[in-house]
Amino acid sequence: MAILLFLVVCLVLMLGYPVALTLAGVALMFAGIGELTGTFDSSLLGALPNRLYGVINNPILMAVPLFVFMGVVLEKSKVAEQLLTSMAELFGRFRGGLIFSVFFVGMLLAASTGIVGATVVTMGLMSLPSLLKRGYDPAFSAGAICATGTLGQIIPPSIALVLLGDVLSNAYQQAQLKMGIFSPKSVSVGDLFAGALIPGLLLLVMYCLYTLILIKRKPEQFPAVLDKRSIDLSFVMQTISALVPPLLLIFLVLGSILLGIATPTEAASVGAFGALMIALVKRQMTLPLLKEVMLSTTKITSMVFLILIGASIFSLVFRGFGGEVLIHDLFHNMPGGLIGATLLVMLVIFLLGFILDFIEITFVVVPLVAPILLAMGLDPIWLGIMIAVNLQTSFLTPPFGFALFYLRGVSKELVSSSQIYKGVIPFVGIQLLLMLILSIWPELITWLPSQIYG
Structure with a gap:
């Protein structure tokens, strides 16, 4: 019944029904069937109020909601637009310079907002027409924009890491209790932020190296911008004014967390206030815009929490059918032990990324498998970052990669769906290569948290 429950949920989601209602509705339906057939104890549902x-x-x-508010404000206040304009004028004089400006601005925007959709849409609207006009390859341009947008998954402060931090903290405590440790430690969001810094920057470097290889092989597809602007004092001041606000905001938010000055929630409130101040200083914030920002924040936050509530109901029913014991036995009997079990989990998450969003996978799959893997001795920070990088690919994998939908929605007739799919495939390969590198050298993840938090 546990396996059937999971398969039915995936099937209903593929039919296009709302995620949160599907998770809760199918789980409660199976609980009713299980009660009638004697395979489920409905008294377990009495724990729901406390869980919710x-x-x-x-x-x-x-x-x-605070990180979402910060991201939406920065998106609406045209900070990214000014930054992209300055970086394009700076790097555009070199062959392939526009693509490198997209990577750089996308990284800053990802670190500032942590919202994949906002980054992809913003970069698609601002940079894709310019890239195509200059003669850049349409497929590669589309793939680069989509891949850059997904950096928001791994480069902190990331909403995905905040959600993963909460789930993994609970999973780690469960794992320690299973091992007889009755004063369990937890995994903080700050640990994941520190662990994600090096892999996130390494992924950006790998994007750039791949682009340099293509420039070497097909230089005609990566022209330099012809109308070069001389570097004078006004240009320097324009570049500084575009760069300083997002960099300062990132330093305040991320630095305060890593240095232990503020909790993630406190740092998020600083980020939200800082983004509001940037918009006011740039004279972009108006009452109608503030209303739009607040409505967008409310919608996104409501979606996240409603999915989390549905996932809590699903996981409770799944455990009631003995699903946790089933997974435990499967992992412990897996050839290769811990390595085999970890490979299986990563493969399942990668395949589910074709049909499910990262939020569903985080709230549904991770709570089921993480406690068992951690009890088998896996490092929680390493597991969290590996899952985050794996989930990052879910935004790029056809047919349901959300980054592909975001770009297709704003690109209109500029690029076709087939060109977008073709363009993202190499970047999916790069992300999988990063996972392999992190598996061989786990210190790339664990070194910085150990230096900061001991």
Whole structure:
């Protein structure tokens, strides 16, 4: 019944029904069937009120609406537009310079907002027409924009890492209790932020190296901008004014977390306030725009919490059918032990990324498999970052990669769906290569958290 429950949920999601209602509705339907057939004890549902209250009252998850607000404000206040213009004029004089400006601005925008959709849409609207006009390859341009947008998944402060931090903290405590450790430690969001810094920057470097290889092989597809602007004082001041606000905001938010000055929620509130101040200084914030920002923040936050509530109901029913014991036995009997079990989990998450969003996978799959893997001795920070990088590919994998939909929605007739699909495939390969590198050298993830937090 546990396996059938999981398969039916995936099938209903593929039919296009709302995620949160599907998770809760199918789980409760199976609970009713299980009660009638004697395979499920409905008294387990009595734990639901406390579980749901714990979800809503979780202080870590309060960072989600604040980070979303910060990202939406920066998106609407044209910070990215000014930054891209300055970087394009700076790097555009070199062959392939526009693509490198897209990578650089996308990284800053990802670090500032942590929202994949906002980054892809913003970069698609601003940079794709210019790239195509200059003669850049349409497929590669589309793939580069989509891949750059997904950096928001791994480069902190990331909403995905905030959600993963909460899930993994609970999983780690469960794992330690299973091992007889009755004063369990937790995994903080700051640990994941520190662990994600080097892999995130390494991924950006790999994007750039891949682009340099293409420039060497097909230089005609990566022209330099002809109308070069001389570097004078006004240009320097324009570049500084475009660069300083997002860099300062990133330093305040990320630095305060890594240095232990503020919790993620407190740092998120600083980021939200800082983004609002940037918009006011740039004279972009108006009452209608503020209303639009608040509505967008409310919609995104409501979606996240509703999915989390549905996932809590699903996981409770899944455990009631013995699903946790089933997974435990499967992992412990897996050839290769811990390595085999980890490979299986990563493969399942990668395949589910073709049909599910990262939020569903984070709330549904990770709580089921993480406690068992951690009890088998896996490092929680390494596991969290590996899952984050794996989930990052879910935005790029056809047919349901959300980054592909975002770009297709704003590109209109500029590029075709087939060109977008063709363009993202090499970047999916690069992300999988990064996972292999992190598996061979786990210190790339664990070194910085150990230096900061000991």
